[in-house]
Amino acid sequence: MATRLKDTDVVVIGLGAAGGVGVLPIAQAGLDIVALEAGTWLSKKDFAPDELRNNVRDWPMAVQKAQHEIPTQRVLGATLRAPSHPMMNAVGGTSLHYWAQSWRLNPWDFKVVSETTKRYGAARIPKESTVEDWPFGLDELEPFYDRVEHEIGVSGQAGNIRGAIDRRGNIFEGPRSRAFPMPPLRGTGFTEMMASAARSLGWHAFPGPAAINSRTYDGRSACMYHGFCNKGGCHVDAKNSPLVTTIPKAQKTGHLSVVTRAHVTTIEADRNGRVTGVNYLTDGVEYFQPAKVVLLATYTYENTRTLLLSKSPAFPNGLSNNHGQVGRHYFSHNQTAGVTALFPKNLNNWYGLPAQGVAIDDWADDNFDHAGLDFIGGGNLWVFSDRRPIGAASMDTFRRAPAWGSQWKAFIKENADRTNSSYLQKTTLPYADNYLDLDPTVKDPVGNPVCRINATFKENEMKLAAFIQDKMEAWYRAAGAIEIQRQPIVPIMGVTTHAYGGTRMGDNPDTNVVNRWGFSHEAPNLGILGASVMGTSGARNPTLTAQALAWRTAEHLVKNWKAIAS
Amino acid sequence: MRKTDHGLSRRELLKRAGLTGAAAMLPAALSSPTDAAPEAAQAAAAAAIPREPLEALTAAEADVLDAICARLIPTDENGPGAKEARAAHYIDRALAGFLAPSRQAYAAGLADLDRRAVASRGTPFATLAPADQDAVLKEIETTAFFTLVRAHTIQGTFCDPFYGGNANFVGWDLLDYPGVRTIVTADEQKIGITLKPNHKSAYDYAMFNKATAGGHGDHGNEA
Numbered sequence: 001m002a003t004r005l006k007d008t009d010v011v012v013i014g015l016g017a018a019g020g021v022g023v024l025p026i027a028q029a030g031l032d033i034v035a036l037e038a039g040t041w042l043s044k045k046d047f048a049p050d051e052l053r054n055n056v057r058d059w060p061m062a063v064q065k066a067q068h069e070i071p072t073q074r075v076l077g078a079t080l081r082a083p084s085h086p087m088m089n090a091v092g093g094t095s096l097h098y099w100a101q102s103w104r105l106n107p108w109d110f111k112v113v114s115e116t117t118k119r120y121g122a123a124r125i126p127k128e129s130t131v132e133d134w135p136f137g138l139d140e141l142e143p144f145y146d147r148v149e150h151e152i153g154v155s156g157q158a159g160n161i162r163g164a165i166d167r168r169g170n171i172f173e174g175p176r177s178r179a180f181p182m183p184p185l186r187g188t189g190f191t192e193m194m195a196s197a198a199r200s201l202g203w204h205a206f207p208g209p210a211a212i213n214s215r216t217y218d219g220r221s222a223c224m225y226h227g228f229c230n231k232g233g234c235h236v237d238a239k240n241s242p243l244v245t246t247i248p249k250a251q252k253t254g255h256l257s258v259v260t261r262a263h264v265t266t267i268e269a270d271r272n273g274r275v276t277g278v279n280y281l282t283d284g285v286e287y288f289q290p291a292k293v294v295l296l297a298t299y300t301y302e303n304t305r306t307l308l309l310s311k312s313p314a315f316p317n318g319l320s321n322n323h324g325q326v327g328r329h330y331f332s333h334n335q336t337a338g339v340t341a342l343f344p345k346n347l348n349n350w351y352g353l354p355a356q357g358v359a360i361d362d363w364a365d366d367n368f369d370h371a372g373l374d375f376i377g378g379g380n381l382w383v384f385s386d387r388r389p390i391g392a393a394s395m396d397t398f399r400r401a402p403a404w405g406s407q408w409k410a411f412i413k414e415n416a417d418r419t420n421s422s423y424l425q426k427t428t429l430p431y432a433d434n435y436l437d438l439d440p441t442v443k444d445p446v447g448n449p450v451c452r453i454n455a456t457f458k459e460n461e462m463k464l465a466a467f468i469q470d471k472m473e474a475w476y477r478a479a480g481a482i483e484i485q486r487q488p489i490v491p492i493m494g495v496t497t498h499a500y501g502g503t504r505m506g507d508n509p510d511t512n513v514v515n516r517w518g519f520s521h522e523a524p525n526l527g528i529l530g531a532s533v534m535g536t537s538g539a540r541n542p543t544l545t546a547q548a549l550a551w552r553t554a555e556h557l558v559k560n561w562k563a564i565a566s
Numbered sequence: 567m568r569k570t571d572h573g574l575s576r577r578e579l580l581k582r583a584g585l586t587g588a589a590a591m592l593p594a595a596l597s598s599p600t601d602a603a604p605e606a607a608q609a610a611a612a613a614a615i616p617r618e619p620l621e622a623l624t625a626a627e628a629d630v631l632d633a634i635c636a637r638l639i640p641t642d643e644n645g646p647g648a649k650e651a652r653a654a655h656y657i658d659r660a661l662a663g664f665l666a667p668s669r670q671a672y673a674a675g676l677a678d679l680d681r682r683a684v685a686s687r688g689t690p691f692a693t694l695a696p697a698d699q700d701a702v703l704k705e706i707e708t709t710a711f712f713t714l715v716r717a718h719t720i721q722g723t724f725c726d727p728f729y730g731g732n733a734n735f736v737g738w739d740l741l742d743y744p745g746v747r748t749i750v751t752a753d754e755q756k757i758g759i760t761l762k763p764n765h766k767s768a769y770d771y772a773m774f775n776k777a778t779a780g781g782h783g784d785h786g787n788e789a
Contacts, residue, residue: 044773045773045774045775046774046775046778047774048768048769048771048774048775048778048779049746049747049748049768049774050726050728050768050769050774050779051725051726052721052725052726052729053779056721056725057664059778186752186755188755188756189755189756189757189758190755190757193757224748224749224750225749225750225751225755226746226747226748226749226750227747227750235748235773235774236748345757346742346757346758347757348755348756348757348758348759350743350744350761351747351750351754351755352750352755385755388743389724389725389737389738389741389743390720390721390724390725392724392741392743393720393723393724393737393741394717394720403707403716404637404638404639404703404716405637405638405640405700406640406642406643406644408639409639409640409642409644409647409740410644412740412741413644413740413741413742416741416742416743417741417742
């Protein structure tokens with residue numbers, strides 16, 4: 001029998017990028033929050049610049065609870081399982097080691113259906129796709145983007161302030177109400193070389209937005225550019241994570257109580273369909289945390305899994321799943337199909353970070369005419385300064401050398417600092433047969449099924465990937481690359497950090513789990529935070545959007561406390 | 567799924583950190599890879615490297631592994647290789663820790679290589695001439711064991727010396743990697759500049775926590 005703990009106003013499940021931000025407006029409003037986090041507290045002394053540990057051995061993710069909960073993938077008749085889970089259990093969550101690229105979605109991403117129909121006709125939307133327009137446009141989310149950018153500290157160059165275009169920034173972005181709180185991270189010799197090559201092609205190069213301090217901000221240090229941001233935490237707290245930004249602020253209010261090592265199993269609901277609290281385990285001991293409102297903020301895969309595991313008389317098929325929508329409209333960025341280049345000179349990319357790069361948005365979203373093309377959407381091209389020795393020595397030899405021995409050694413000695421790999425994020429649409437459910441056989445150590453991914457990239461995503469590879473190759477060639485390697489374009493949609501859907505947001509309860517405010521259509525005092533509520537991916541990292549939505553849901557809760565909590 | 571050895575005590579970790587310190591104090595003659603010594607002299611120096619106490623492998627297994635590493639990343643006109651980096655030492659230690667799940671694969675793979683050497687050339691792998699060793703390695707190039715040992719040899723040659731490989735920073739010097747820094751200036755990110763290697767391990771900086779290194783990290787499960 002679970003120990004029943006003292007009642008609280010709000011329980012938040014998961015203190016990562018979304019939950020860690022969402023707690024702040026609630027705590028500041030004076031509501032009492034208990035935050036349940038599976039991981040523990042880490043700090044900058046834990047973030048040594050150690051490639052073997054961080055990049056090869058996946059510490060600290062490898063020792064987490066999540067490692068026993070890696071989703072399975074059902075692909076083309078086979079069931080696969082990745083060796084590690086991209087999510088991390090810790091106060092701050094995966095944002096401890098994320099790249100901190102902090103993009104706003106472009107205006108088109110909110111209106112894929114209506115804009116595509118208007119410009120090219122409804123027939124251009126793939127028939128099997130379940131994509132919908134968001135229930136609101138960028139203008140509705142803009143104040144929340146702005147608020148979060150200033151709370152967590154985002155560096156960047158604005159491209160559109162209230163309609164005034166600034167060509168130093170992204171000319172395709174929607175209007176923002178003011179500049180970024182900090183100038184962009186500095187360029188490098190390599191990023192300047194690539195930006196210049198892009199301009200020679202007539203493209204618009206600009207520094208990407210990053211939740212990393214380009215100067216001292218809010219009492220935290222500026223970035224040291226030391227080169228271990230990629231899968232590592234920040235040793236000077238220059239990189240945002242709620243661990244160093246919103247969570248400490250929320251704690252100062254006296255209204256946030258953080259419980260670490262809390263392994264949440266299910267959310268309880270009463271016969272009226274209202275949630276009543278959360279069951280969790282610590283060292284095998286069961287606890288029940290009652291609350292007036294539950295905010296689920298565990299990650300896309302775990303949000304779906306937790307709901308499907310939480311069955312009750314009111315919700316026999318899983319919490320908030322009486323319309324059968326939990327797990328539906330799942331998709332992820334196609335992070336495969338990359339392009340790698342070899343240059344005839346050293347690039348000096350030994351330092352820097354994945355967020356210190358240069359972006360091209362000319363081929364993203366609907367920023368170019370698709371009239372003569374056979375797909376919709378696009379991709380953001382991104383190159384950056386980032387290299388470490390094991391990774392460098394493991395480089396592709398571009399068919400110029402064998403894989404070992406003296407010739408190989410001579411090759412890597414000459415070329416270790418001469419390659420670059422691009423990061424190409426591309427539109428992925430949701431489809432009727434791409435979804436998440438519970439694995440029928442694979443269970444976690446407490447006996448609960450893990451999440452299963454049933455999804456493949458479809459024709460639209462595959463054609464788009466080839467198109468973007470062409471553009472990336474052209475960019476590298478313009479910069480003087482002497483060899484190009486294209487990764488294969490495969491339909492496998494694996495487990496990823498850029499996972500969306502499963503609890504989609506929309507006005508129609510027949511096709512969406514949460515309403516336009518992020519609260520369940522079926523359980524009115526259950527809110528859901530994270531990219532699981534997003535219905536489109538855009539061509540850029542999801543975190544800032546998930547955070548802006550989290551802030552908006554939290555603020556809605558505060559403003560409507562009486563109506564939602566009772 | 568990857569097994570992590572939660573059983574390792576903090577004391578054990580610190581002991582290993584100490585061992586790393588000892589491994590870093592190898593003869594100074596080996597620490598200047600840029601003075602391209604003649605191959606014979608390099609090889610003689612490599613042969614003279616004393617083997618650290620073994621933690622997972624048997625002496626016979628370690629002989630085979632040393633020989634494999636020395637062929638994968640040879641000591642040659644481009645300077646020291648995996649032998650001088652003590653890649654085999656890195657692997658041996660890791661097989662007693664983070665890489666323990668690969669221990670059986672090493673037992674089987676090393677024995678198989680020796681059998682092949684004896685069968686085709688009448689002598690154990692470690693005592694074959696380098697060209698013959700290469701020929702035997704070519705036979706197993708497409709096996710899972712070869713992929714494993716190649717990856718681990720690269721790790722042992724280019725990892726932070728904290729882990730018992732990349733001794734005297736010979737791996738990093740081979741790549742002209744200027745070393746772990748905690749602050750990097752704008753000038754240091756320009757194309758065409760040459761940075762002097764600083765020969766520092768991450769754990770030479772006092773601010774970092776050695777107890778969470780090595781992927782052994784029970785840290786994530788602590789209260």
